[in-house]
Amino acid sequence: MAFSITALCSNCWACQPLCPAEAISAAKPHFQIDAQKCTECEGDYADPQCASICPVEGAILDSQGKPLNPPGSLSGLPPHLTMAADNER
Ligand code: SF4
Numbered sequence: 001m002a003f004s005i006t007a008l009c010s011n012c013w014a015c016q017p018l019c020p021a022e023a024i025s026a027a028k029p030h031f032q033i034d035a036q037k038c039t040e041c042e043g044d045y046a047d048p049q050c051a052s053i054c055p056v057e058g059a060i061l062d063s064q065g066k067p068l069n070p071p072g073s074l075s076g077l078p079p080h081l082t083m084a085a086d087n088e089r
């Protein structure tokens with residue numbers, strides 16, 4: 001049971017102080033979750049605190065490797081539109 005942080009992390013520090021298990025640390029090239037410490041917030045909070053505050057879609061994955069804030073979940077934009085915009089860059 002552990003979440004993980006991807007390369008999409010913007011190193012904003014928002015999640016680090018909220019983790020009840022002190023599992024999140026600043027690292028290079030992006031923040032990391034210590035899998036040995038992460039409890040998925042069970043017993044402390046109803047929702048995982050890191051994913052609740054993270055402003056970046058796709059930056060935090062659950063134990064199955066699925067984004068907790070998938071594309072469109074924060075922006076409200078349909079994922080196919082943001083993917084099309086990314087492809088035009
Ligand atoms: S799910 Fe909870 S315990 Fe795990 S890293 Fe996020 S805030 Fe910490």
Ligand code: SF4
Pocket residue numbers: 005008009010011012013014015016031050053054055056059060
């Ligand atoms: S809140 Fe999200 S973007 Fe900010 S440091 Fe944590 S994982 Fe990275």
